[in-house]
Amino acid sequence: MIPPALLLVGHGTRDEAGAEAFRAFVRQLGEHNPGLPVGGGFIELSPPPLADSVAELVGQGVRSFAAVPMVLVSAGHAKGDIPAALAREEQRHPGTTYTYGRPLGPHPGLLTILERRLDEVLGDDDRSDTTVLLVGRGSTDPDANAEIYKVARLLWEGRGYAGVETAFVSLAAPDVPSGLERCRKLGAGRIVVLPYFLFTGILPDRVRDQAAEWAAAHPATEVRQAAVIGPEPELADLVMERYRETLKGDLRMNCDSCVYRVKLPGFEDRVGLPQQPHHHPDDPSGDHGHDHHHGPHAHSH
CATH class of the missing domain: 3.40.50.1400 (Rossmann fold)
Known part of the structure; x- marks a missing residue:
């Protein structure tokens, strides 16, 4: 039986070296975890797009995915765009299921x-x-x-x-x-x-x-x-920790100071707003716009 795939989801960058660092990290995790399907993709700017990575894993027989957002904090992409991208993949591939992990930091x-x-x-x-x-x-x-x-x-x-x-x-x-x-x-x-x-x-x-x-x-x-964090062993261990958390349902998201739940000064108008994820150019489902990055990004509680 094929275990749930580890799906790393990155935002993407116009810097080819940065995109290749992500891709190399995905390959490294796959090599160090034989028997575990591992894939990774971006929601914009860099190849491979998330849709291609999911399609490749589905072609290998994967039906269950545990997605880990490759972000350090829970902001708009982690709260809205990545979950929306996963929902689109579930619609594209009937019979597949997705669980979603929490951001990496602080750790x-x-x-x-x-x-x-x-x-x-x-x-x-x-x-x-x-x-x-x-x-x-x-x-x-x-x-x-x-x-x-x-x-x-x-x-x-x-x-x-x-x-x-x-x-x-x-x-x-x-x-x-x-x-x-x-x-x-x-x-x-x-x-x-x-x-x-x-x-x-x-x-x-x-x-x-x-x-x-x-x-x-x-x-x-x-x-x-100093240099950026980079593909250190501790980062690989952390990603695997987040993967195991998603399988157990142990996510523990902290919503105590979320602008969509709490009236923070200057952000009172965001409380209760619906989730408004946006499309991305590498995703075949629609057009892309970044204007709302300065507006609401919501997540369900």
């Missing part, structure tokens, strides 16, 4: 990798003289942005850094230059910019460029740049 395994990335650029230097700027993607969902602050605090606890500050590269404040300026005003002599991204891509490159530009304008402050 101790990810914190271990982040600390490793800091070690790579700091070596034996004194951590008490170092301030870390953790840079996330940024979202119009305040709950998703708050998760980045949680990661920053968890990273700071017990590791001896002077501080761990937070910034975002898109859609949310503070941006990267503002985050660096805050670190400087707090007295940081050395700052390590730590991108909170799974793989390389357009946005991590933008973080690097903006940090380099700020550093050139502030030569009195030392700025070092």
Whole structure:
């Protein structure tokens, strides 16, 4: 009997190196888990589209899927677009079923990798003289942005850094230059910019460029740049953990601060809004539009 397939779902990137890193990670998981059907696809921008990955697995006899979103926080894509894409696949392939896992972070395994990335650029230097700027993607969902602050605090606890500050590269404040300026005003002599991204891509490159530009304008402050999380063993273990959770139905989504459930200041109009996922260009089911990324993204509770 074929076990439920592990289906990794990524957003997609226009950066070919980042897309290939995702594809290589999917292949790695398949090689390390013989007997388990493993596939992966994107909801937009990069091949293979999710529809192709699902069709290939269905062709191998798979009828049950456990989907793991390859995202670090639960924002619009995790809450709306990926579940909608899975629902379309269920309609395209009658007789198939899908369970949906939760996002990857925050998790101790990810914190271990982040600390490793800091070690790579700091070596034996004194951590008490170092301030870390953790840079996330940024979202119009305040709950998703708050998760980045949680990661920053968890990273700071017990590791001896002077501080761990937070910034975002898109859609949310503070941006990267503002985050660096805050670190400087707090007295940081050395700052390590730590991108909170799974793989390389357009946005991590933008973080690097903006940090380099700020550093050139502030030569009195030392700025070092760390690498993205990458396909580390801890990431593979975490994905398999999320896979097992979906099979047990142990998802434990935290909805206590969801804008579609709680009246948060400035977001009161979102409470109770219906889910409004959008189509993607690589999906044959319809047209694509990103305008609502600045509007409602809902998920059912």
